[in-house]
Amino acid sequence: MTDILIIGAGVAGMAAAEHLSAAGYSPRLVDNAARPGGRCATRRIAADRDADWFDYGAQYFTVRDDGFRALVDADLKAGRLARWSPAIASAEQVAGTWLLTPSPDDRERLIGPRGLNVWVRERLAAGGFDIATERRVERAVADQNGWRIDYSNGEHDRADVVIFTPPAVQTAALLGPRAADIPALADAGAALAACHSVVVRAPALPERQAIFFKSGRLSWVADNTHKAGRDGDRHLWTLHADAEFSDAHVDTPTAELADELIAEFAAATAQRAADMEIVRTHRWRYARPGRGAPDADDLCWTHTAAGLAIAGDWLAGGRVEGAWLSGRDAARHLIAAYALG
Ligand SMILES: Cc1cc2nc3c(=O)[nH]c(=O)nc-3n(C[C@H](O)[C@H](O)[C@H](O)COP(=O)(O)OP(=O)(O)OC[C@H]3O[C@@H](n4cnc5c(N)ncnc54)[C@H](O)[C@@H]3O)c2cc1C
Incomplete structure (x- = not known):
């Protein structure tokens, strides 16, 4: 079974997790905050x-x-x-x-x-997802065997596929030099x-x-x-x-x-x-x-052969609904590519 890690348990992460789960995957979520929800903050x-x-x-x-x-x-x-x-x-x-x-x-x-915030947390709880909170990803690096995830506490993790859902600047930082090749992150600072x-x-x-x-x-x-x-x-x-x-x-x-x-x-x-x-x-x-938000036509950015997906409201016109659509579409692209849907 493909091991999928979703960075960020906001609305985009939630939508990705729910759609992957419905297609038979068991995605894991990590979030640096004490509770899931992201910018749905209560x-x-x-x-x-x-x-x-x-x-x-x-x-x-x-x-x-x-x-x-x-x-x-x-x-x-x-x-x-x-x-x-x-x-x-x-x-x-x-x-x-x-x-x-x-x-x-x-x-x-x-x-x-x-x-x-309670709405997002109740949905995630109902999905029974494996969610690690207070877990800050420092860097995610692809190698021949998939992804190596480095956490800020010095621990490491591996996954076959990573879905990034933090805001553009933070996603670019996690990807390091690789971000320079990703058009959606071209103006990350102004997204x-x-x-x-x-x-x-x-x-x-x-x-x-x-x-x-x-x-x-x-x-x-x-x-x-x-x-x-x-x-x-x-x-x-x-x-x-x-x-x-x-x-x-x-x-x-x-x-x-x-x-x-x-x-x-x-x-x-x-x-x-x-x-x-x-x-x-x-x-x-x-x-x-912001003024540098990418065109919302694509809703997400994926490179399925590399096991990489980027989602979040900033790719889909903003707002809670945009975040949900973006997470859903990232999951759909991966499901279609790995033929599990
Ligand atoms: C002040 C304000 C008002 C808003 N008003 C509205 C409104 O009225 N209506 C509306 O529809 N939308 C509104 N929005 C926008 C809405 O909140 C967002 O569109 C939506 O919540 C974004 O969801 P997301 O999952 O894309 O991102 P986020 O909610 O930002 O989720 C990303 C998650 O990634 C986590 N993360 C980041 N970096 C790391 C890391 N290194 N390691 C691990 N985890 C990490 C974060 O903790 C976060 O939980 C508002 C936003 C704000 C801030």
């Missing part, structure tokens, strides 16, 4: 299972592809996903004054009822743009639960407490800085930018920044598609 504010939670990476996702639709429908039925229908506003600063206008749409927004994320406890806004920003430093804010279907005067809000601001301050720790971002949220919503308390800050170096 935290609870306390250890108990019922504690309030917030998504500080992906906020929700949408569906276009029929295959992904089938998965989403099954997960809605199973209670692993839920629909979220916030009252959305759009915020714009005009001549120094913030204008908030309702921005309703009929888009279906999918969330995890306990956060998007994904940064995003500073701040979570605050702030008053609930009864008439709006999410805001798209058209100007200023923020791009999006959302009320996690509403997502969770909970009440209370003070809610957990995620604030995302926009791509231009985040890239301009990519080397600044988010904690140093938090006051600026909170002040903008407060000003746009006519609140007092003093009423907002920071719960978490996080700098995503590689968040959403």
Whole structure:
């Protein structure tokens, strides 16, 4: 049986694992984080299972592809996903004054009822996959017998086939000099743009639960407490800085930018920044598609004879759905090449 190692247990890794498993393989996954999920990142504010939670990476996702639709429908039925229908506003600063206008749409927004991270982890657990967390790959080198994997703790591993799903820069680093021959990695540094994320406890806004920003430093804010279907005067809000601001301050720790971002949220919503308390800050170096993202036509990059596949949202237009399509297609290419499907 072909031994397949998937580097990264985010949505792309999950989709690849599920499709390979359905075709009879037993792929293994490794991830350097403490838990699977990648940029589908959720935290609870306390250890108990019922504690309030917030998504500080992906906020929700949408569906276009029929295959992904089938998965989403099954997960809605199973209670692993839920629909979220916030009252959305759009915020714009005009001549120094913030204008908030309702921005309703009929888009279906999918969330995890306990956060998007829990959705990924529940799917991976249901698949019964062999997943090693806190396991950082340092380098993957192909030789006559397949792949040698070097871990940061000094251990080594082997596999016949490796699927890389980290962001482009990190995948290029793992492949070393070999990355120079891979067109998809040609502009790896610009494939994904940064995003500073701040979570605050702030008053609930009864008439709006999410805001798209058209100007200023923020791009999006959302009320996690509403997502969770909970009440209370003070809610957990995620604030995302926009791509231009985040890239301009990519080397600044988010904690140093938090006051600026909170002040903008407060000003746009006519609140007092003093009423907002920071719960978490996080700098995503590689968040959403950047100016160097490859053309999304191919969805993934594979060299099946070499036992090599590269997948991830950045190859497929970004977003959770893009990551899933990319992982699925990488698996399909390998299954077709090894005739196990
Ligand atoms: C702030 C923010 C907001 C977003 N908002 C949305 C949204 O609203 N809607 C939407 O659809 N999408 C959104 N996205 C994008 C969405 O989160 C991603 O498209 C998707 O989660 C990417 O999945 P992936 O599997 O391709 O990559 P990742 O989730 O990044 O998974 C890669 C995995 O590889 C692991 N890894 C990396 N290097 C190594 C190594 N050396 N060894 C071992 N493991 C390694 C990482 O730990 C990670 O788990 C957002 C992202 C961010 C950051």
